[in-house]
Amino acid sequence: MNLSGIVVICQPQKLSAVAQALSELPGVEVHFEDRDQGKIIVVQEALSIAAEMNGLRRIKALPDVILADMLYHYFEEDPEILEGLMKAGRKQSVGESDLTPPASMR
């Protein structure tokens, strides 16, 4: 699961409309608005990094958004991948190893 903190910048007079549009996007929560600076802070939740990045693109494409960028990134790795990586090769030497090179190396 990925959570990202995103700052959205728009013209101050468009702030309400942009914030409204943002809050209607699935997975997006509007947390803070700064009317003077034209800044909106949202948190986006996504199942994968792919969804997260597409989500950011979706935000950038909204009308009147001048700039949208992620400033904060929280992620949880798939525990199985992580386990596999950390354990790999710890049992050593040819023959006794139960590991094979990655498919692309064979």
Next chain:
Amino acid sequence: MTVSRRNFLKAGIAASTASMAGLSLGPAALAAAQETEADWQWDKAVCRFCGTGCGLMLATSNGRVVAQKGDVENPVNRGWQCVKGYFNAKIMYGQDRLTQPLMRMKDGQFHKQGDFVPVSWEQAFDEMERQLRKTYAEKGPEGIACFGSGQWTIQEGYAMNKLFKAGFRSNNIDPNARNCMASAVVGFYSVFGTDEPAGNYDDIENTDTMILWGANMAEMHTVLWSRIINRRMAAPNVRIVNLTTFRNMSSDGADLEIVFKPNTDLAIQNYIAREIIARDAVNWDFVNKHTIFATGPSDIGYGLRPGDEYAFPAERDIVAKELKVTLDKYEAIGQRRQEGEVVEQNSRGNPLAHWSISFEDYKKALEPYTLDFVAELAKGDASEPLEDFKAKLQQLADLYIEANRKVVSFWTMGFNQHQRGSWVNQQVYANHLLLGKHAQPGNGAFSLTGQPTACGTAREVGTFSHRLPADRLIGVPAHREFTEAHWKLPAKTINPKPGSFYGKIMRDLEDGSVKWAWVQVNNPWHTHPNSNHWIKAAREKDNFIIVSEAYPGISAKVADLILPVAMIFEKWGAYGNAERRTQHWREQVPPPGVARGDLWQVLEFSKRFTIGDFWGELPVPGLKGDGYEDGKLPSVLTEAGEKGYSADDSLYKVLFATADNMKYAWPDPVAKGRDNHTVNLLGDGWFVEKALWQEYVHFGRGVGKDLADFDVYHRDEVRGLRWPVVDGKEGTWRFNEQYDPYVTKGAGFEFYGKLAKAIPSGDLDGVTDPTPVPLPGKAKIFFRPYAAPVEQPDENYDLWLSTGRVLEHWHSGTMTRRVPELHRAVPAAVLWMHPEDASERGMQRNDLVWIESRRGKIQIRVETTGRNTMPKGMVYAPFFDEGVFINKVAIDAACPMSKESDYKKCAVKVYKV
């Protein structure tokens, strides 16, 4: 994850993001931010990718990275990150991460044609050692080589440099930075006598004009680009110019876009210089006090391997031009010669030669570069009216020349990867110096770099085949002597003959003169142009290639032995960015499997050899030098004995675990509880990264390259420091009395670099008086003529090809392609081309086509829309994708002065599959 935990996290992330974005928050929100992050350990770090050097904050928990944010305290990026930077931690967790040594084996033994089999570190090093001893016995110090990196940590590069140059007495070590900024280095050395920029990133906020010469910053230096755009928005008089060979993303933010033909930047810069003089805009006070005029030979070749022996049949016509060229119309005018004249490239052996000339000669040389001549030659988009192009060139000259208008010129690979890359670098300084607009806040020519530590490791440490740390050169006896003294080596340990540069190591493997090569932190078989030659050499010749890698890229696949490495935040390290800012980080998480850092690999391997193995008398064909018998490196074992060494002492003990270095003990409070896998594995308790750092900084102190002590960079409040760090104060603008403590009081400006500061005198045709005249404190204003690219489109190969990066991917993509989203954003490299060029060939967008040059052909999909708009007659392909191996097509022509390959122009044909 529970709903409440998720909501809690979100509230904290929102508050943290808001405070980074400059929103003022109430106490409740701030408390939420703090609470969310309470269980995490935060530490500052630096981005692993481009030369910008953005600061990051990383959060770790239970041995892994859980969160990352831009570092608002870091003056480089002020909290912002680009899309690549955002995934710094993610690149460590790809599913095909290499986690154990793999060697090609057959019947339980190494075999060049064997399959990769997991082996232990012991087995891996046994074979590496055996192979090195075999090659060394046969070929001596020049039979081995190292492909190094502008992505090595400073300590890694320093250690490998020392192992090669002091231990193995071989100068065959050269970084991939050779293909990235070597032309910039020649510019710095020849113009100022010292490497690296006068200015810094604060120039952006201090200038009125930013001129991009072959630097697509919107895609390649996005964080700096956002600073540029902010500056543009904040001040209405600010102007941005994008000079490029095709329309790219930087054009969207530019006030003026100039699309020119490949290599004609040489002519455009001469037009500007000519205008400066014609409009009487020379800053004579500055020029008279601080500069001289100079030029050099133009018959210097194109960096190709001469002769047909190794050339593919189709390459031979171009390779022949390495020795003899027929001048075309424009070259003839630009060089004041006759069209059709055949010019033998007689200065190939000494391309760096130069001599002073008079201002009158300089002016005379510029005379042909009129607006009419340059516009006709340089206009890169056939559909653009000539008069419009002329008007743009005039506007460009206006911007440079306007009194009181501050100007910064930026460039990267467009200038550097150029058959006359050193010349265009010299020219851009010439124009800034003529105007007196250099080395001041907001005024200056500023060379950007592509890699995170091309400056810090490749250039400052001097990991090139001809360099030693801090602007010292292999070829200068006093520099070798200084290095030997500081390293406590016997005199004449260091080989006085410069080694092979990056592309030459490839050619050496091809002709069998190098048979043992170690690659660290780069991917040479993917990234060096004209790859068919090098892949064949690696796989079919009798040699042994070791690749230290994190992921199975092309180089790992052609290797004989793969050593799994620790990645960026799995080790301690330091990088130096493009504005001379040095930044350190701590090891944040352990490396996976039995992967181990490059530094550990160098040091552990050095334990297997003694000084007796290398410090006896050695034959080195071609070695010549004062005090050396021709063709021989002397034995230094007697003097080594006098210094207290025994021939049985290991290289590890003599070069690394010295008594001085062992004084830096681990653990150290500076670690703040972080671990150090390198120290743990070496097992003898010294703090390797700190000791090597302290040993290294001695080289730069007192010579204008001063670095601070290790602990200073690790202070909580420090976000890197720009050198020179003098009296605890970081450097800002060099060569300017107001800012640079190295400038003599009262001088105003002083270009105090020491290299190439005594040159002969002459005229435009050559040297007239060979007596070297010293030029202390002065910079050189070079004249350089237009030169045509060695390969140009013709009837058969009828299109220009340029290659480069895309925003989402880093270099050869071995890291970024592991991040699913970065991969998905630009999954396969595409060929950008003009829609008419496509339709004339019966092609449509997304068609799979062949792109073919004299050197090779590959399949690629056509793209006629999107982020790049090609002029007719030119195509562009990125190089990140190993499935679309464009370097098989690209030419290995190079700047003969810098030896940096030209990836930006060769001739191709494109046809349907």
